[in-house]
Amino acid sequence: MWKFRDVISILDFNREDLEHLFSMTDRILERLFDVGSLLDGKIVATAFIEPSTRTRLSFETAAKRLGAEVINLEPHISSMAKGESLTDTLRMLDDYADLIVIRSPYEGSAKHAADVCEHPVINGGDGTQHHPTQAMIDLYTVRRLKGRIDGLEFGVVGDLKYGRAAASFLYGLTRFNVKRIWLISPEPLSPRPELMDRLKSLGVDIMKTENLEEAVEGVDILYVTRIQKERFPDPAEYEKVRGSYVITRKIISRAREGLKVLHPLPRVDELSHDVDDTPYQAYFIQAKFGVPVRMALISLILGAF
Numbered sequence: 001m002w003k004f005r006d007v008i009s010i011l012d013f014n015r016e017d018l019e020h021l022f023s024m025t026d027r028i029l030e031r032l033f034d035v036g037s038l039l040d041g042k043i044v045a046t047a048f049i050e051p052s053t054r055t056r057l058s059f060e061t062a063a064k065r066l067g068a069e070v071i072n073l074e075p076h077i078s079s080m081a082k083g084e085s086l087t088d089t090l091r092m093l094d095d096y097a098d099l100i101v102i103r104s105p106y107e108g109s110a111k112h113a114a115d116v117c118e119h120p121v122i123n124g125g126d127g128t129q130h131h132p133t134q135a136m137i138d139l140y141t142v143r144r145l146k147g148r149i150d151g152l153e154f155g156v157v158g159d160l161k162y163g164r165a166a167a168s169f170l171y172g173l174t175r176f177n178v179k180r181i182w183l184i185s186p187e188p189l190s191p192r193p194e195l196m197d198r199l200k201s202l203g204v205d206i207m208k209t210e211n212l213e214e215a216v217e218g219v220d221i222l223y224v225t226r227i228q229k230e231r232f233p234d235p236a237e238y239e240k241v242r243g244s245y246v247i248t249r250k251i252i253s254r255a256r257e258g259l260k261v262l263h264p265l266p267r268v269d270e271l272s273h274d275v276d277d278t279p280y281q282a283y284f285i286q287a288k289f290g291v292p293v294r295m296a297l298i299s300l301i302l303g304a305f
């Protein structure tokens, strides 16, 4: 079901695949089996040509906790700095490693890497729409904290146009039977038509608003995202929306009991630090789940269980 598969988009996986990943993650967290030497002798390569903290380091931690070795491409001190192409670089990594994790600012890089490489490729985020492993972690976090994904009401706030974490999370929700999704963003940051079409075609109850207060009252999960400043083709476009929403303790105090606030991180100014020590805060738990979810993912792909 998972063995030797590439992970390019969350839509490559059906509900059954995701449930299997989640139960493997549960087993890792419960230490039901000793995983420390599951991937002895394997090598995982990371090829990140865009900044990352959690994704790269949690993949590296996950691989090491399973007993694998990790090699990291450092674009600034590799031959890419001399002008070597990404394609040639990937060919080399494919010769050295058993699994390649790639991150890039360009749409379609992960698919291209999977075409070039014989070994499995995992998309650690490419361009503006796909970050499948982040969506897996986010869905796992919801399932773990709320006991289910079905039947819940979700609010997704922020940059729904350029934010690949938000887009992937929304695509991921379409694999479940959620009650309602609120899309909360300034109009210029609305989801792309292909994402809207998919959400609508599944008959999910979609509410679109710029008014955070209106949405916050009924949601079980509030998924907050950063405005992706670096992806705006025109800086003037960014200036128009910058600072247009800030989630504070005061705003979410009108939420229903049990609300959980998620954020893929990094946050800049859209999520106030005064939420950190409230029961709503779930973003640090979400970040922590990055390691066990990626442990389960790597093990499944490399056929270790």
Ligand code: NCD
Pocket (backbone or CB within 6 Å): 054, 055, 125, 131, 134, 164, 165, 225, 226, 264, 265, 266
């Ligand atoms: C996200 C990304 O890189 O897309 N970060 C992450 O992987 N957790 C979100 C972001 O940069 O805003």
